[in-house]
Amino acid sequence: MRELIELPVWKTLVTHQQEIADQHMRDWFAEDPQRFSRYSLQVDEILFDYSRNRITDKTMTLLHELALTAELRKKITALFAGEPVNKTEKRAALHTALRDKRQTRIDVNGTNIATLIAAAREKMQRMVGAVHSYQWRGVTGKPITHLVSMGVGGSYLGPMMCTHALKAFAVSTLPCYFISGIDDGYMMEVLAKINPETTLFIIASKSFTTLETMANARTMGTWLTDKLGADVLAKQFIAVTAALDRAREFGIPDEHILPLWDWVGGRYSIWSSMGLPLALCIGNQRFTEFLDGAYAMDQHFLQAPFTANIPVLLALLSIWYVNFFDSHAQAIVPYTKQLRYLTPYLQQTEMESNGKSVDLNGDSINYLTGSVVFGEEGTNGQHAYHQLLHQSQRLIPVDFILVGKHAQPSLDASQDILVASGLSQAAALMCGKTYTAVQAELLAAHFSLSEANYLAPHKVIPGNKPSNILFLDQLTPKNLGALLALYEHKVFAQGAIWNINSFDQWGVELGKQLLPDILALLQGVPFSQSLDAATMGLIAHFKKIKAR
Numbered sequence: 001m002r003e004l005i006e007l008p009v010w011k012t013l014v015t016h017q018q019e020i021a022d023q024h025m026r027d028w029f030a031e032d033p034q035r036f037s038r039y040s041l042q043v044d045e046i047l048f049d050y051s052r053n054r055i056t057d058k059t060m061t062l063l064h065e066l067a068l069t070a071e072l073r074k075k076i077t078a079l080f081a082g083e084p085v086n087k088t089e090k091r092a093a094l095h096t097a098l099r100d101k102r103q104t105r106i107d108v109n110g111t112n113i114a115t116l117i118a119a120a121r122e123k124m125q126r127m128v129g130a131v132h133s134y135q136w137r138g139v140t141g142k143p144i145t146h147l148v149s150m151g152v153g154g155s156y157l158g159p160m161m162c163t164h165a166l167k168a169f170a171v172s173t174l175p176c177y178f179i180s181g182i183d184d185g186y187m188m189e190v191l192a193k194i195n196p197e198t199t200l201f202i203i204a205s206k207s208f209t210t211l212e213t214m215a216n217a218r219t220m221g222t223w224l225t226d227k228l229g230a231d232v233l234a235k236q237f238i239a240v241t242a243a244l245d246r247a248r249e250f251g252i253p254d255e256h257i258l259p260l261w262d263w264v265g266g267r268y269s270i271w272s273s274m275g276l277p278l279a280l281c282i283g284n285q286r287f288t289e290f291l292d293g294a295y296a297m298d299q300h301f302l303q304a305p306f307t308a309n310i311p312v313l314l315a316l317l318s319i320w321y322v323n324f325f326d327s328h329a330q331a332i333v334p335y336t337k338q339l340r341y342l343t344p345y346l347q348q349t350e351m352e353s354n355g356k357s358v359d360l361n362g363d364s365i366n367y368l369t370g371s372v373v374f375g376e377e378g379t380n381g382q383h384a385y386h387q388l389l390h391q392s393q394r395l396i397p398v399d400f401i402l403v404g405k406h407a408q409p410s411l412d413a414s415q416d417i418l419v420a421s422g423l424s425q426a427a428a429l430m431c432g433k434t435y436t437a438v439q440a441e442l443l444a445a446h447f448s449l450s451e452a453n454y455l456a457p458h459k460v461i462p463g464n465k466p467s468n469i470l471f472l473d474q475l476t477p478k479n480l481g482a483l484l485a486l487y488e489h490k491v492f493a494q495g496a497i498w499n500i501n502s503f504d505q506w507g508v509e510l511g512k513q514l515l516p517d518i519l520a521l522l523q524g525v526p527f528s529q530s531l532d533a534a535t536m537g538l539i540a541h542f543k544k545i546k547a548r
């Protein structure tokens with residue numbers, strides 16, 4: 001493929017952006033009463049409304065042409081077929097196989113992974129069954145009453161977000177605590193809440209080397225063996241990992257190790273044994289529904305024409321703003337407390353995947369990729385950062401995630417307020433408020449003409465700010481599965497068009513490499529290599545504080 005920005009369709013999109021840059025969505029809606037129905041579609045229990053975007057039919061035609069030119073269809077097929085799309089690590093990215101209910105045969109290194117997945121799922125289901133039926137006993141013979149999961153990044157965000165989101169579907173009352181990052185204070189808090197004899201500890205780490213997770217696991221292991229003897233590791237610890245030997249070395253027996261494979265990326269691993277905390281919370285049946293929701297979205301992504309394909313449309317719209325409007329950020333705003341941790345989860349999906357500056361061949365690229373993903377549960381965000389969305393000169397597209405029905409019908413009344421809030425924000429972002437309207441409002445409120453003239457510019461809301469609505473009938477395991485798969489595919493489609501590798505994360509490695517050296521220096525170990533002056537200055541500052 002020719003370099004992206006040299007493609008004729010790219011150049012046409014640049015010109016087209018200039019043609020429509022001064023047009024207002026307000027006028028487009030006024031001229032076309034069908035705009036909502038033309039630019040919205042329903043897939044199963046998710047309605048996708050993209051009518052409030054800076055797009056015309058011509059925009060969409062050109063964006064689709066861009067997708068075709070980038071051979072997106074071929075790349076999607078390659079992803080699902082298990083081709084080594086993660087080129088730098090020579091790996092497939094087969095999270096879709098984890099939820100493939102047809103168990104399609106895919107051979108990786110001579111093994112049909114469908115059988116590996118089925119065996120791991122069965123093992124996880126047996127574990128969940130043993131805990132729920134009180135057959136799983138701790139080292140002193142008592143049944144399990146608490147769960148603690150230790151992990152970070154993809155080994156934490158997904159399980160933590162999903163167990164919170166689907167609490168209403170919990171079949172078990174076992175409280176699950178997540179320990180992520182290094183903070184002894186937090187660990188102490190958790191330890192104060194659990195009974196060590198009846199707690200099951202999950203070490204969730206694909207690599208089983210991540211510093212934070214392993215430090216926490218060791219602290220926890222020592223604390224427990226001191227209290228309950230060495231057998232506790234074999235009885236009350238589960239490892240979810242691709243590094244089976246490291247887990248064994250830690251003291252965890254094979255029957256308590258749930259496998260993972262290098263063809264499952266950390267941030268795409270919730271569908272694997274990494275989903276154990278979720279399965280322990282909502283049970284095996286609901287966990288299967290969660291996978292089925294993702295599977296249905298996979299089929300949509302695979303089969304729907306690009307013009308009616310939600311992940312593809314989301315990706316194209318995002319590319320439209322990032323590359324043609326120079327937009328640097330993307331807000332994802334769920335209007336339900338249950339999804340309060342969704343944005344950090346999707347932050348990893350998008351930013352760890354697409355924050356790249358070379359293409360698949362390793363050549364520098366001269367266009368932006370990725371976005372700064374941020375956001376907060378809607379009604380909180382409205383009173384914090386939405387001001388900048390409405391009145392700054394920046395263009396920050398927003399995805400609003402709305403839910404029609406609460407899982408507990410008695411709470412449906414607050415659902416009305418939540419949905420009304422989200423719809424108000426989307427309408428305000430699009431319509432804005434003109435100078436004339438503001439001035440008339442001020443005069444009607446008996447402001448003098450000079451006061452009204454002074455205040456009016458401050459109260460003008462330009463509008464024309466784009467947003468999408470993803471409207472879920474209800475937040476069920478199935479719909480959450482579909483929503484997460486939808487975003488995974490959006491990120492993949494973006495990466496495919498940008499011609500980058502969305503499945504590696506080398507940028508994260510440098511910090512990991514530097515950390516042991518800096519830690520050694522902080523702890524007074526002499527170190528020959530010289531670090532930059534700022535780091536050395538701050539190390540000295542930290543040591544001074546410690547010495548006081």
Ligand code: F6P
Pocket residue numbers: 152153154155204205206207208209210213266267352505508
């Ligand atoms: O932050 C980098 C990263 O490698 C993520 O991609 C991953 O989800 C996280 O660390 C945790 O890794 P592991 O599961 O190997 O502990």
